[in-house]
Amino acid sequence: MTTVSRRESRAGLLFLLPWVIGFLAFTAGPMLFSLWLSLTHYDMLKPPDFIGLENYREALVDDRVATALWNTLVFTALHVPAQIVLALGLAALLRRAGRSAGFFRTVLYLPVMTPPVALAAMFLLLLNGQNGAINEFLGWFGFTGPNWTTDPAWIKPGLVLMSLWTVGSTAVLYLAALTRVPVERYEAARLDGASPWRQFWHVTLPGISGTVYFTVVVNTIASLQVFTEAYTMFFGARAKQSSDGDAALFYVIHLFREAFESLRMGYASALAWGLFVVIAVITAVQVRLSRRYVHYEGERS
Amino acid sequence: MKRVATGLGLLAVTAAFLYPFWWLVSASLKDRAHVFDNSLLPSPFSPANYVEVWRAVPLLTWIANSVAVGVAAAAAATVASALVAFGFAMFRFPGRNLLFGVVLATMMLPGAVTMVPVYLEWHALGLATTQIPLWAQNLFGAAFYIFLLRQFFLGLPREVFDAAKVDGANAWRLFVSMALPLARPGLIVVFVFELKAAWTDLIKPLIYLREPELYTLPRGLKTVLDRFGEGGEAQWELVLAASTVATVPMILLFLVAQRYFVRGTVTQHVEQ
Structure with a gap:
């Protein structure tokens, strides 16, 4: 050298x-x-006590872990597609807003700035089954809205609905990606007589598939770690008040409570590695699928 | 016809996205009997809620804590991430690409994996119930910001730096007097992103803060909800007043720094 x-x-x-x-x-x-x-029993009072794979064995047969994992997977399966589809729709709409696109971008992004605790507090009332504004709105069209915050069957859909309010950051990302799709491709498609719907499938989606894939991966990882809104609404000091918490018991909430409320540090560490494996497997599947469906600029297809 | 549909769509979107804010501020100004009525304007008008919540909980202390923690977190993240990003962008050395790969990999690492052991580290240092764990980790840079600032530095004209090197400027001078001023927009992006992240975070304050005098706003707001929300003393107007107080500074931050937030969001995905 x-x-x-x-x-x-x-x-x-x-x-x-x-x-x-x-x-x-x-x-x-x-x-x-x-x-x-994760291979020890550790309560912070006595030194860690080595117990081998006992924590992992316990996690596999623990009903609460199964509930938490199931809730988390259901939430993710509802939340990620809803978020992506709505963000795409909003970006497409904003693309046609012309000069006022800047104003609408601000409108979409403002909810992203709201502290999740404040958001959770206000949506506890907006989603309220008896007198919440959302059910009042549904009532205008003759629907009777469910008890979003108390009916175990509707708690997760309610949380998904709430999460859609902060779709703005994804929509802004898509909007930027849409403006990078070359105009000539749309012109060529139109010359071939492609309908707007076909243009969307054959020009727009391939043009932004890299961005969509990126947001699916990132949103999935974040969604599998969902914590703040559900914890604010159904846990902490409130856990004693509502018995419906089980429907909102997400994996990281369970992990958090085992670690910092029950002081089972060893067991919580094993739970964390369980989540790590779940996330790694799901991400690996997404990477595999992307090879088939994602089109990158400059690559031969 | 198509333009009318677009216009109506945009109108509906605006209404749906702004309504919750309007509802929040309006309900925070209603009296206890009317807080659930969903009317657009509060009647009777009850601004005393803000005075009452101010008296009931140490809101001012929480605001001060949030400002202190937020500024410390943002300043630390900006300076440290800039240093590291500059190292990755401007120097060639063996193992550079491997190390940068590790940076990108840590961006994907679920935070839940290190939550417990990092807490135990702070506990061993005797700092587990202070505000220090809320920001001090940023002194070592953060993966996403390193990635983002590296993009900024790579975008700077290389020749300017080469010319300065020929003139005998050392690496530190290049960083302080050339790279930092030129990458100012990138530094602002990192600062406002981290300020927002620290201001809105609940999980770290939940893990670390025990004394109400040390609470940040979200941690305090959670207590307000537990105490005054349903099942508690049922004084929702106070919960909503406190929620408004926690939200307004972020709205103002966005309005002054909007282009930096948009830029940071969009830069998340330049490298596919």
């Missing part, structure tokens, strides 16, 4: 130093620590 490039290496690595320290102290170290903790 020449002196110049050695000096360059040293300077570059010096700039990286904060990240390297942080990675060891807050990511790699904790991961190893957690892996070991």
Whole structure:
């Protein structure tokens, strides 16, 4: 190596130093620590007690874990497609807004800024079965809305409905992607006599499929870790008041309660690795599927 | 015909997305008997809710805590991520691509995996019930911001830096007096994103903060909901007043820094 490039290496690595320290102290170290903790019984009072795979065995037969995992998968299966479809629709609509697109973009994005705790507090009332504004609106059309916040069958759909209010960031991302699709492709499609619907399937979707795929992966990972809104609405001091919490018991909520309310640090670590595996498997499946359906610019198809 | 449909669609969307804000502010100004009535304008008008919630809980302390934690988190994330991103963007060294791959991989790592062990680390340091864990991790940079700022630095004209190097400027000078000023928009993106993230976060304050005097706004708001919401003392107008207080600063932040939020959102996905 020449002196110049050695000096360059040293300077570059010096700039990286904060990240390297942080990675060891807050990511790699904790991961190893957690892996070991997951093989112990640890309540923070006595030193960790090695119990082998006992925590994992318990997690596999724990009804609460099964409930939490099921709730989380159902929520994700409803939330991600709803979010993507609505964001696509909104982006397509905004694309036609012309000069006022900036104003509508602001309108869509504002809910994203709302603290989730405030959002959860207000939607507890907006979704209220008796006098909530959402059921009042449904009533205008002759529908009787369900008890979104108390009926176990409707709690997850209610949470999904609420989550749609913050669809704006995804819609803004799609809007930017739509403007990158070359206009000539639409012109060519129109010359071939393609209907707007066919143009959407054969020009728009392939043009933004990379972005859509990215948001599916990111949204899925986030959704499998859903916590704040459901915890605010149904847990904490409120858990004692409502017996319907089971329908909103999501995986990270269960993990959080095992760790910080029951102080079962070893068991919670095993639960965390369980979630890690679930997320890794689902992401791997999505990566596989993307090879078939995602079209990247500049690639031969 | 098509333009009318578009117009109507945009109108409906605007109504649906702005209504909850209107409802929140309006209901926070209603008296206890009318808080559920869904009327657009509060009647009777009851601004005293804000005074009452101010008296009932230490709202001002929580606001001050949120500002302090938010600014510390944002400043730390901005400076540290810029340093690391500059290292990745401007220097060649063995293992660089591998390390950057690790940065990207940590972006995908579920936060739930490190939640327990990181808490135990802070506990071992005797800091687990302070506000420090809410921001200090940012002193080491954050993966998403490193990725984002690296994009900014890569977009800067290389020749300017090469010319300065020939003139004998060292790496630190290049960073402080050239890269930072040129990447200002990127730094603002990181700052406002992290400010918003810290201001709205509930899970870390739930894990770490025990004393109500240390609460940030979301943590305090959760207590207000548990105490004054249904099953509690049923004073929803106070819950909604506090919710408004927590929300308004973020709305203002967005209105002044809108283009940075949009830019940050869009940059999430430049590399496919």
